[in-house]
Amino acid sequence: MNTKNQLPLAGVRVVDFGQQIAAPAVAMVLADLGATVVHIDPPNGPTWQHPANAVLNRNKSSLSLDLKTSSGLNQALELISNADIVIEGFRPGEMQKLGIDFTKLRQQRPELITLSMPGFASNDVLRRDWKATEAIVTATCGAFTDMGFNRVLMGVNPSFSPLPLGSSYAITLATSSVALALFEREKSGRGDEIEVPIAAALMEGLSYNSYVVDQIPERYKTMRELEIEHRRENNIEMDLSYDELQEYLDPFFRTYTCADGRMFYCVCPSHRNHAKRALKVLGIYDELVAEGLPDVKDLHAPISEWDGETSIGVYPLPKKWADIISKKMKKAFLQKTSEEWGVIFGEGQIPGAPHRTTQEWVNSEYSKESGLFVEVEDKEFGKMMQPGPIVWFENEADAMLTPNSREDVDFETALNRLQQAIEFDRSPRPVGQEIHKASGDGWLKGVKVLDLTNVIAGPHSTAFLARFGAEITKLDPVTPLYDPLIGILYTFQTGVGKESALVNIMTEEGREVLERLIKEADIVVINAPERQIKPLGLDQETISAINPEALFCRLDCFGAPRNGSKTNYIGYDDIIQANSGIMSRFGKPETPEEHAHIGTLDVNCGFAGGLGMAIALYQKRKTGKISRVRTSLAAVTNIAQIPFAFDYEGCAPFNEASGREALGNNELSHFYHTKSGWIFLDSNEGELATLATVKGLEGIQECQDLGEFLRESFAKEPSEYWLKAFIEVDVACAEPISIEYLREHNSRVADQTAGIDRGSFSFSIYPDHPSGHCITQIDPYSIRPSEASISAVTPAEKFGNSTETVLSGLGYSNSEIDLMLEKKIAAKGWSNEFLPS
Numbered sequence: 001m002n003t004k005n006q007l008p009l010a011g012v013r014v015v016d017f018g019q020q021i022a023a024p025a026v027a028m029v030l031a032d033l034g035a036t037v038v039h040i041d042p043p044n045g046p047t048w049q050h051p052a053n054a055v056l057n058r059n060k061s062s063l064s065l066d067l068k069t070s071s072g073l074n075q076a077l078e079l080i081s082n083a084d085i086v087i088e089g090f091r092p093g094e095m096q097k098l099g100i101d102f103t104k105l106r107q108q109r110p111e112l113i114t115l116s117m118p119g120f121a122s123n124d125v126l127r128r129d130w131k132a133t134e135a136i137v138t139a140t141c142g143a144f145t146d147m148g149f150n151r152v153l154m155g156v157n158p159s160f161s162p163l164p165l166g167s168s169y170a171i172t173l174a175t176s177s178v179a180l181a182l183f184e185r186e187k188s189g190r191g192d193e194i195e196v197p198i199a200a201a202l203m204e205g206l207s208y209n210s211y212v213v214d215q216i217p218e219r220y221k222t223m224r225e226l227e228i229e230h231r232r233e234n235n236i237e238m239d240l241s242y243d244e245l246q247e248y249l250d251p252f253f254r255t256y257t258c259a260d261g262r263m264f265y266c267v268c269p270s271h272r273n274h275a276k277r278a279l280k281v282l283g284i285y286d287e288l289v290a291e292g293l294p295d296v297k298d299l300h301a302p303i304s305e306w307d308g309e310t311s312i313g314v315y316p317l318p319k320k321w322a323d324i325i326s327k328k329m330k331k332a333f334l335q336k337t338s339e340e341w342g343v344i345f346g347e348g349q350i351p352g353a354p355h356r357t358t359q360e361w362v363n364s365e366y367s368k369e370s371g372l373f374v375e376v377e378d379k380e381f382g383k384m385m386q387p388g389p390i391v392w393f394e395n396e397a398d399a400m401l402t403p404n405s406r407e408d409v410d411f412e413t414a415l416n417r418l419q420q421a422i423e424f425d426r427s428p429r430p431v432g433q434e435i436h437k438a439s440g441d442g443w444l445k446g447v448k449v450l451d452l453t454n455v456i457a458g459p460h461s462t463a464f465l466a467r468f469g470a471e472i473t474k475l476d477p478v479t480p481l482y483d484p485l486i487g488i489l490y491t492f493q494t495g496v497g498k499e500s501a502l503v504n505i506m507t508e509e510g511r512e513v514l515e516r517l518i519k520e521a522d523i524v525v526i527n528a529p530e531r532q533i534k535p536l537g538l539d540q541e542t543i544s545a546i547n548p549e550a551l552f553c554r555l556d557c558f559g560a561p562r563n564g565s566k567t568n569y570i571g572y573d574d575i576i577q578a579n580s581g582i583m584s585r586f587g588k589p590e591t592p593e594e595h596a597h598i599g600t601l602d603v604n605c606g607f608a609g610g611l612g613m614a615i616a617l618y619q620k621r622k623t624g625k626i627s628r629v630r631t632s633l634a635a636v637t638n639i640a641q642i643p644f645a646f647d648y649e650g651c652a653p654f655n656e657a658s659g660r661e662a663l664g665n666n667e668l669s670h671f672y673h674t675k676s677g678w679i680f681l682d683s684n685e686g687e688l689a690t691l692a693t694v695k696g697l698e699g700i701q702e703c704q705d706l707g708e709f710l711r712e713s714f715a716k717e718p719s720e721y722w723l724k725a726f727i728e729v730d731v732a733c734a735e736p737i738s739i740e741y742l743r744e745h746n747s748r749v750a751d752q753t754a755g756i757d758r759g760s761f762s763f764s765i766y767p768d769h770p771s772g773h774c775i776t777q778i779d780p781y782s783i784r785p786s787e788a789s790i791s792a793v794t795p796a797e798k799f800g801n802s803t804e805t806v807l808s809g810l811g812y813s814n815s816e817i818d819l820m821l822e823k824k825i826a827a828k829g830w831s832n833e834f835l836p837s
Contacts, residue, residue, distance in 0.1 A: 007034025008619040013418045015083040019047040022167035023089030023117045024056040029175045031059035032389045036421035038414045052643050054378045055386045057406035061414050067098040075411050082418040085113045092122035110435050113181045113191035121197040124759035131732040137166045139680040141202045142739035148596030149224035155238035158736045160663050162656040166198045168640040169205035172607035177783045179614035180443040186621040189435035193786040199760040200782035208598035210739045211777035217837045222316040223248045242591045251326035256333035263355040264338045265578035270486035272313030277350045282332035299483045300831040315485050346569035355592045358581030362647045370560030371401045378405045384648040387638030391612035394628035397561035438787035442469025450521040456599050458527030458555050459494035460606025466497025466793045467780040474498040478827040484836050495796030502800040502827040509825045516810040518546045527555040531568040540628050551616045552628045555609045559632035573602040580637040588659040604636045667707040676718035682732040694725045754790040755779030770797050771834040798834040
């Protein structure tokens with residue numbers, strides 16, 4: 001039997017009208033998971049002519065249809081009548097104008113699932129009709145202006161990055177929504193009409209950059225933040241050079257030059273064990289102790305109660321000790337090559353990795369052996385290295401590692417493939433199955449999730465599920481592993497919608513608590529490599545022995561469909577950024593720099609984990625199969641880099657914009673000064689005649705120096721003039737807006753709604769947040785079904801706040817709970833304060 005027919009979405013039929021990146025990529029992920037996909041291009045071919053289309057359209061049957069003709073429209077409607085899912089990514093109302101009305105189609109076939117992915121939300125009156133290119137969405141959402149402390153200190157604003165972050169977040173979010181709608185359809189027979197605006201997806205992806213904690217304690221301010229405050233208070237210019245900036249970075253969170261002249265990124269702040277291991281393999285731990293490096297026992301106590309001025313495992317370190325440690329680390333790293341340090345850190349369970357370019361990442365031995373990249377015989381480019389799957393099932397991924405090349409077909413062939421796909425549906429819904437009325441419930445109402453994760457990606461994956469009605473119990477150790485900056489501050493995002501309990505599972509009584517929780521769980525989630533989870537008894541086999549019905553989701557750093565040399569290496573977002581080329585692009589290879597947005601990959605790995613869990617739930621509901629779903633930071637970096645994450649013989653060198661001074665792709669896709677500020681123009685040579693009709697740009701077709709012409713022209717009028725002029729001729733243009741501005745103009749006091757009715761931007765203010773601080777954060781608003789409900793999530797509670805409630809719910813008596821608390825098998829908090837001062 002063809003193993004592809006055993007993939008979880010075998011028998012699911014998709015019609016994909018998507019262009020550019022986001023919508024076609026959703027259909028690609030569905031196809032990777034076994035769906036039969038027909039991709040439809042306009043008569044002149046894809047609107048984005050790029051080699052990445054070979055990736056986006058793999059495993060698909062492609063044809064061109066002219067929807068402006070009656071024959072083309074009728075053929076499209078016939079394909080849709082044989083589909084389970086229809087996907088489009090145009091401006092709101094565009095498909096309806098062409099005769100494809102999703103609402104009417106679902107009235108005729110309520111089982112149909114439709115997905116729309118506009119740039120801006122359909123209920124965003126101001127922007128819904130804008131020409132929303134990737135760069136325009138990015139500029140409007142603050143991602144070119146909020147480029148982090150580095151760029152502030154360098155005095156660089158705005159900056160440009162070619163990463164399609166909006167699309168990359170939208171891919172995982174939208175695919176998750178489709179998978180959850182499939183899960184619901186197995187219960188009710190009903191589909192759903194879903195919208196996922198790319199702007200809203202990007203804002204959720206930037207959630208760790210956009211939340212605000214009022215009156216945050218001074219201990220959490222990094223050296224960079226303190227320097228920014230100092231310069232602003234004293235009116236000192238922000239003009240640090242790259243080299244000067246390095247001395248404001250924590251020694252455990254920065255780049256070092258190695259013996260081969262190449263660079264290595266060390267990322268082990270906030271975790272006492274990781275930092276200590278790093279200093280030991282570098283050979284400098286003992287001398288630092290001899291020089292008096294303090295070791296504070298309880299990092300979650302207020303600083304006023306510390307038994308020393310700082311400690312290993314504190315982030316940020318005070319400048320005195322940061323300078324001492326970094327000086328020694330610089331010297332130590334020069335003793336070996338970057339590759340040697342990569343192995344030493346990886347085998348020693350220390351987060352760190354050598355900086356590499358994306359092309360080195362694509363062609364690395366590990367990427368190939370592990371299935372992070374796969375070989376596809378493309379019709380145009382021949383043998384082509386392409387990204388592997390972003391989610392897969394453990395021990396069942398081989399069928400996903402041999403994708404078919406995109407294939408051009410005629411209408412009859414495409415129709416036949418959709419009609420034949422149902423034959424592979426292992427348990428098709430009976431013809432005439434009753435379709436229930438829409439319940440209005442969340443897709444995951446009643447689903448119980450046990451969260452055993454930490455830091456960002458893992459807990460973000462479960463927090464993501466809360467909006468759909470999942471019941472989530474977060475279990476953490478009695479003694480924290482991370483200092484409060486990593487362990488607490490990020491919790492304001494990762495802890496939403498959860499009950500928190502603290503239990504020492506290394507004790508006999510604590511283990512019993514864990515087993516009771518597993519017995520009640522529908523899904524168990526953990527983020528760690530296999531080497532770590534087996535000794536803890538948290539591997540799939542152990543969990544399945546406790547609860548054979550529990551699904552299992554695992555996220556990690558370097559994980560991949562197949563094991564390889566780096567399978568058990570631990571790490572964070574930053575490790576993969578460095579190793580996969582993102583930092584070399586963002587800052588240039590000779591001056592690599594972390595992509596500015598906190599959780600650039602972490603957040604998307606969380607969304608991918610949510611996607612995997614949705615697929616596993618669907619498969620279990622449909623077939624009864626219990627699966628082990630996987631994803632990793634290494635897998636999701638490839639969709640963040642989809643325009644660059646491939647290679648083939650004759651592939652031209654990538655010359656995308658890179659470095660901190662980059663302001664655009666080319667002269668027609670670029671930031672320009674106006675009389676009043678900045679605008680980003682995102683046009684192309686095909687629009688020169690249109691640009692020439694704009695008052696102030698006459699003569700653009702005849703000019704010798706396009707960049708100089710535009711710089712001079714734009715400087716003559718204010719931004720408002722140019723924005724209005726370009727909207728009138730339908731040319732993509734936007735004013736770069738800061739996240740601070742968006743938050744200020746789109747926030748309300750939390751009102752127990754998810755914000756999906758509030759356009760492209762929506763924040764909630766929690767004046768009575770459990771932390772004792774006023775918190776403002778992005779809403780869970782990017783996924784917008786028409787029938788299922790999306791819930792406003794409850795704010796993150798203090799670690800251990802629900803320990804007694806959770807234990808009582810498991811059947812423990814008050815006296816038993818009191819005894820566990822007394823023996824410190826369980827705890828009600830890590831400190832007296834939620835966020836230690």
